[in-house]
Amino acid sequence: MQRTEISAYGEFGLIKHLTDKFKIQNESTLKGIGDDAAVLSYENKKVLVTTDLLLEGIHFDLVYVPLMHLGYKAAVVNFSDIYAMNGQPKQMTVSIGVSKRFSVEDLEQLYAGMELACKKYGVDLIGGDTSASLTGLAISITCIGEGEEGKIVYRNGAGQTDLICVTGDLGSAYMGLQLLEREKIVFAANDQAQPDFEGRDYILQRQLKPEARKDIIELLHEKNVVPTAMMDISDGLSSELMHICSQSNAGCRVYEDKIPINYQAVVMAEELNMSIVTAALNGGEDYELLFTVSLEDYDKIVTMEGIAIVGHMTKPELGLQLVGREGEEIELKAQGWNSLK
């Protein structure tokens, strides 16, 4: 495979080369890459801003993550934060730090993934920074989106009888990660080993190429449902429930048998002798939406595909309870992923 050294381009040449294919798709983008700052127009909308820093060895392992997938995922996880405010992502900036290990072709793969995400979700690349790094790859993305006055959904609006809803299924991305980690160890011991990925495509895709729930935000909009509180599930359901409960000054009851779980994830958990419920509660990286709606919206929600009602909010003094399959109550604790621990 061809290898072009990054030093063959200057900084500005490299940026131009990598970003040329990105097309501007939004009217709100007045000026993108190429000046001291980008210029946006958000006259009748609120501006939403979110940011993420991804570091090699902490957030991703290039042994099993293809660079194109990494680029796609790095963009999509930021879009997910904007959807979680009931907004629409519109622009993003991308800064990267790259060590000498990486070639121009590597970065082309990374940016191809980001471009795919931008096209699919209608987001414009408007700026960034490209620099050398002493070790590995660093990716910092900031996403800007629009929200409508009165329709923006925070974490602090859940009422004490509201229904708790979850999209898609939980724990699959975590089981996909466990599979990849296992195969990495197998491969390290025997480099002739072929990875055993048959019938596991779903959990792999959930880990390597997650999607943001744009479809759900559009569906809720169509059906005229505005959640009372919402966030995306990136650190595990338990951790996110704690944020919503503490910011809304409420408690919650979640029913174990209502938590949506995919069959492949169950099989993988059994094979690895792990608890799939623990994975669903604490696994992280699902990028599904957790939201609450008032009881009045029950009839609408119950007919919507891809949304599960997993419990309800309570008074704060009742705490955060998980109700097990036998009716037993367990206090929920956030044990989600934390790079600083």
Place this chain on the structure above:
Amino acid sequence: MQRTEISAYGEFGLIKHLTDKFKIQNESTLKGIGDDAAVLSYENKKVLVTTDLLLEGIHFDLVYVPLMHLGYKAAVVNFSDIYAMNGQPKQMTVSIGVSKRFSVEDLEQLYAGMELACKKYGVDLIGGDTSASLTGLAISITCIGEGEEGKIVYRNGAGQTDLICVTGDLGSAYMGLQLLEREKIVFAANDQAQPDFEGRDYILQRQLKPEARKDIIELLHEKNVVPTAMMDISDGLSSELMHICSQSNAGCRVYEDKIPINYQAVVMAEELNMSIVTAALNGGEDYELLFTVSLEDYDKIVTMEGIAIVGHMTKPELGLQLVGREGEEIELKAQGWNSLK
């Protein structure tokens, strides 16, 4: 000195601890830290967005850069990009990656510097990301600002007879860096050596604690001068002139004896046997403003303190010329700092 391990806080605890002192100063900040995204209101203004990634060992050396200064500088260089669009910085997000080498007290210093910059320039901290890093410190800042319709200044508007103006003086930050590098080597050879910084406070301050030219943007506004093109000088005057000339499809003539240079920088350059003009043209990190104005504004500009007219734009076929002290013409080449070379 006390050392608290970062792991003693969780991610959310750490963010709260570090950002508690930052006060919201702008009406446009509807919601800052604490949700999936921040919420801003920019109804009658355009939104400006700029971003920077700073990596230890590439962009800064903690052997001689105090963390408080680093925090201040990291924020200010982003504000400078917003001023360079004739805008006002209003919000910023800060993401950091930190290795185990750093304590909570270290991060307190870093954030104290950023807080000082935010207070001085009226900018709100609205979000970010805090993560572990395998090696060293990574800082990614995105700054959001406001610009007025019709008053935003790009790089591409310079007319072919416009005057070229520069604020402050150039090359001092680079000479400050050279001094710090020299003292680092002296100290490595003899750790009892005391750094020789007497009478060099100005060039050190220019390197360690630069300011953004908010004052100049306000002065121009007061005098009703809207530059035709503008950018900040972060990579050296030559490199920035090339951007303005190529984007404005014009050439330029800059006069060596008009380039503003500080006395301490001249002394330092002589001592190190370097050319101060080369430092001014290619040194970088000055964070002064380079802008062009139409000839009609000559009378206004010439009376303004802190602004030097260093030359004028020309037809593109005349190229980029530096006119030396003896009247000789030298073609300008960008040799500014480039981490990717």
